[in-house]
Amino acid sequence: MAEPPSGTLEPMNEFEQMYREVILDHYRNPRGHGAMDDPDAEAEGMNPLCGDEVTIFVSLAEDGETIDDVKFSGRGCAISQAATSMLTEMVKGRSATEVATLPKEELLEEIGIPLTPIRLKCALLGLGVLKVALHRAKGTPLPEEWAGLDDEFQVR
Numbered sequence: 001m002a003e004p005p006s007g008t009l010e011p012m013n014e015f016e017q018m019y020r021e022v023i024l025d026h027y028r029n030p031r032g033h034g035a036m037d038d039p040d041a042e043a044e045g046m047n048p049l050c051g052d053e054v055t056i057f058v059s060l061a062e063d064g065e066t067i068d069d070v071k072f073s074g075r076g077c078a079i080s081q082a083a084t085s086m087l088t089e090m091v092k093g094r095s096a097t098e099v100a101t102l103p104k105e106e107l108l109e110e111i112g113i114p115l116t117p118i119r120l121k122c123a124l125l126g127l128g129v130l131k132v133a134l135h136r137a138k139g140t141p142l143p144e145e146w147a148g149l150d151d152e153f154q155v156r
């Protein structure tokens, strides 16, 4: 197999680089950052490994089911903040029931770079808190893999 010409990146590296840039952009310019007055659903969670926190606010459309808006506040590493920012874009306009069962792989695909188990916790913090917020407000089930999440992420 021919070697790639010197100076060009392997395709995988180019993709990873692109994903890294998207992550940094979400970190520096988070979408949906801020608080919400009178949200329909709200939860706050902390990653006990580092103490970083995320609070998620959700407003529902008039049908009481469609996610109209999602905001988040908190502090944390680039991955946790960027992943939560991406999440706010992913779930707007979808139904609470659909988001309650959203597989974590969908968010991880969006992030697009391989993550160590510790980084995985960072990446899933926002999604976990969102699922708990919906669970509390709407009674949507916490899927098996998220059971015990209240402890895992010390959700309040």
Ligand code: FES
Pocket: 047, 050, 051, 052, 076, 077, 078, 079, 080, 121, 122, 125
């Ligand atoms: Fe704290 Fe990533 S290091 S959430």
